[in-house]
Amino acid sequence: MNDLRDKREDCPGRSVGSIFWKEFVKGLVISNPVFILTLGLCPILAVTTSIDNALGMGAGVIFVLLCSNIIISTLRNATPSLVRIPVFIVVIATFVTILSLIFEAYIPALHQSLGIYLSLIVVNCIILGRAEVFASKNPVLYSIADALGIGLGYTIALFIISFLRETLGTGGLNVFGFQLFSLPVLSEHPLTFFISSPGAFLVIGLLMALFRWIGVVKCE
Amino acid sequence: MLKKMMSNGAYPVVFLTLIVLVSVGLLSWMNSITSSVVKARQEEKIKSVLESIFPEITGFDTEEEIYITYGGEEILGYAFITEGSGYGGDISILVGLDVDYNIKGVEILSHTETPGLGGRITETGFTDQFKGLGADDVALSKDGGKVDAITGATISSRAVVEAIQGSMIEIIEKLNSR
Known part of the structure; x- marks a missing residue:
């Protein structure tokens, strides 16, 4: 959990661009929110049953994370530490509700299939975690990089998990109504185990092992 | 200026209240935009389903x-x-x-x-x-x-x-x- 701690002050000699890039890239693999930080796992079990849901959820998390990181970082010097958590929650909940209203009005199918998990982004620990650990202590620009990196890392994780679960569990892949492919034997006898929650645990566990291994290789 | 304000005991209360007020304003504005779209869509959906059942x-x-x-x-x-x-x-x-x-x-x-x-x-x-x-x-x-x-x-x-x-x-x- 070391990478959760902020190390911004130790690298004064580096250019803004390289810090921005570093904060962005770290979310993708070495501190991937799902596989390495293991944050926000609960909605993953629920929404990775199909690629559509996973991408919709990923987009939602990126939007909320970006907006809340910007606001919280902007207000970081004015926010009294006594009420910082309530402030974070209000900011996050506001953006989640905005997102939910937009989805309901303009992408009803996605709003329908994400259901309760869309509103539950409020309590997704990735967003509160990034607010507390990063945005409340860092300038706006780096907070944007952090939000994009972590958000994209989350989306990539959702994408990989849902790709495997949908392919194995239904024997084919449908993206926003278009059938990408349908496997010959699997579509007639799909492994429905992978669509259910235990299947999600198995897929996440294996991927987590893979990402940890990649992370270890990279750090050495 | 900010430091002086922040040392006031009431500051956290005022700050949180302001944040909540901004949030409430923003959300009611968003809701007023989207609610009519949502309602129109629901009626549209019911109409199209009725048409498919009763051609x-x-x-x-x-x-x-x-x-x-x-x-x-x-x-x-x-x-x-x-x-x-x-x-x-x-x-x-x-x-x-x-x-x-x-x-x-x-x-x-x-x-x-x-x-x-x-x-x-x-x-x-x-x-x-x-x-x-x-x-x-x-x-x-x-x-x-x-x-x-x-x-x-x-x-x-x-x-x-x-x-x-x-x-x-x-x-x-x-x-x-x-």
Whole structure:
């Protein structure tokens, strides 16, 4: 959990661009929110049953994370530490509700299939975690990089998990109504185990092992 | 200036209140924009489903949550929306009845069932089974009715069937007492 701690002050000699890039890239693999930080796992079990849901959820998390990181970082010097958590929650909940209203009005199918998990982004620990650990202590620009990196890392994780679960569990892949492919034997006898929650645990566990291994290789 | 303000004991209270006020303002503004879109879409959806169940429809009236569909001057049938409690949440179903109170068509408006299992209640293979059934026959085959449950999704299937049967009996009573 070391990478959760902020190390911004130790690298004064580096250019803004390289810090921005570093904060962005770290979310993708070495501190991937799902596989390495293991944050926000609960909605993953629920929404990775199909690629559509996973991408919709990923987009939602990126939007909320970006907006809340910007606001919280902007207000970081004015926010009294006594009420910082309530402030974070209000900011996050506001953006989640905005997102939910937009989805309901303009992408009803996605709003329908994400259901309760869309509103539950409020309590997704990735967003509160990034607010507390990063945005409340860092300038706006780096907070944007952090939000994009972590958000994209989350989306990539959702994408990989849902790709495997949908392919194995239904024997084919449908993206926003278009059938990408349908496997010959699997579509007639799909492994429905992978669509259910235990299947999600198995897929996440294996991927987590893979990402940890990649992370270890990279750090050495 | 900011430091001096922040040392005041009331500052946290004022700050949080301001944040909440901004949030409330923003959300009510967003809601006023989107709520009309959502409402229009729901009506649109109901209309298109009614058209698919009653192809000859020229118009419809609503009376105590019952949709009365007309083809010209003649009554084509009735429709109602019912809610079932499925495996993953509420299932909203629109049911169309002909003038003899047999089912003319069933359409799942919304659900949160598991894709690939309970989610298959939206498929025509399941919903077409209801066509022509009277209230007594709307039950799963294993419960003595005429609807086959989806393999691996008995809870979802039963939720649909029971919601339809329950509301159908009520609606028919209402229609008869008119």
